[in-house]
Amino acid sequence: MSEERTEIASLGEFGLIDHLTRNNETRQASTILSIGDDAAVIDQFGKQTVISSDMLVEGIHFDLMYTPLKHLGYKSVVVNLSDICAMNAIPTHITLNIGISNRFSVEALEEFYEGVYAACRHYNVDLIGGDTVSAQKGLIISITAIGEVTPDKFVTRSGARPNDLLCVTGDLGAAYLGLQLLEREKKIFLENPGIKPDLEGRAYVTGRLLKPEARLDIVEWLAEHDIRPTAMMDVSDGLSSEILHLCKQSHTGCVLYEDKIPFHDETKEVAYKFDLDPTACALSGGEDYELLFTISQEDYDKLRMQELISVIGYMTPPEEGKNLITRKGNKHELIAQGWVAFQ
Template identity: 60%
Template structure:
């Protein structure tokens, strides 16, 4: 179905801005006690009862952050929420509310925007996050999605990027590089389709890496897991721009060095095989690919026994004194300077 084919579709201008907002928000149900007032007034009203409030905003632009040639609008809405929730998780905190602002061009029908919001609502329902406001407007630059997320935590629980100490273990959740290899596959099939629209995409058996790109999941479960283990990370960040970039962020802000071991970096077999199909180094995909939205964090060595047997946490290195440098130890034992080559939003 062509979402932009206006035959038997509803034009947005038939509803107007306020009619569209009413249409999209009429079924919102609030789940957090901290949400005293959500959508429907000039501002939302929140009460966190002594907790510290965390706020983060991300913007997604058509043609820069997503390609509608292979990104279903429902998946896009879901992902737009997830990348914001991940920022709150990266502070060792709990996301609770979001505001959603959308800019859209005249090519979008009501049905297309409904599909986008279906994904947004699905993500909020799954993670028990309240939608409390936002904005809609016209756009001449394609689809623009801006989401602000609010979360909460006890002051002593909040984890920053600058707390890593010498000797701390470097850990990461899940596996890495899948989102990047999934993107390479989607881009290849897009080119094939553009050359011959009669050829169907060849994505069989690649569900995992496609989902890693189109439908990532914020790792709120890791936050809960660490709390249940009675482990508080000393530093934390989410892997949005590639493992190397995120490790260097922690090292820079903590004024420390690191030893990272290639053989310890978790890479799913499908990611590994697909990277090789594209003549890519799977390790480079993990180090520089980005968009995995896993959590990278450091813990004290005293917490080793608590985390060592968890299948969803990999210990991939340790923090050193600044003079030791920031290094990647290859599988062959060679020492390489760790460099960030992740995604750059402003590259031409």
């Protein structure tokens, strides 16, 4: 990024919006009217519309000491698109609202918007509006994501039935370990500003935190193979609390097998280095943005060979409880947090 600094005040609110959106492209045929009027107009061509909104606040959801603004722009979009994917829908549009203090320059905001536009390109989504306001301190980001789904093909959290298989995409726990690594280096840097951060070449776990992806590929794959999950949500708060959400909304119990939880090799290596149990990182870590879903047993053969999906357990009648079977075959009640290493 260049050293020059343009004060936001020099452009004014509308000048700033014009500047940041001057290269905004539309990709969706459904976008009738985009940025530049009082509201956007979209035509979903007979599809049902899915809408989700999320807010990110500096110092609570992200730390700019180790989060590049471009990555933050990308991630801000992705975490919203992930919610649309979790409804079995295809994301199509976003609106973006930001509150910014005068600590940020126009160049800093350009960098943030570069990440936003990169995510829009990658997921074929249109940015169609939003607002930019002054904030007393820090950076506040609010995004609304809009998606479309064939009528009544959306998937809620409440459709799981006893004997349905419990599935998850990708691997878990990496983002939490990326956070531990970055927080450790931040602490060292604050105590000794002359020391260069050492991320030990751990590109996978840090990347999972700083630049996650939404599993649109899985939503498309499920549609191609005529698999409609019975219940689904994304894993943003840790696997155990998400499974408990599915159980509560669907009025079921569950059995989760510890040895079926998918991990990346680097996740295990970094966990052991921090003296952490990889299982605890997956269960309580969060920010993985994978999809957790249930399917009827008849659909098992269709996804058996899909390497990006792991069957990690099954749903039970509610009276059987919510249980974790450890690697050693012991049964524990599944709880939302406070995990200790299993004996």
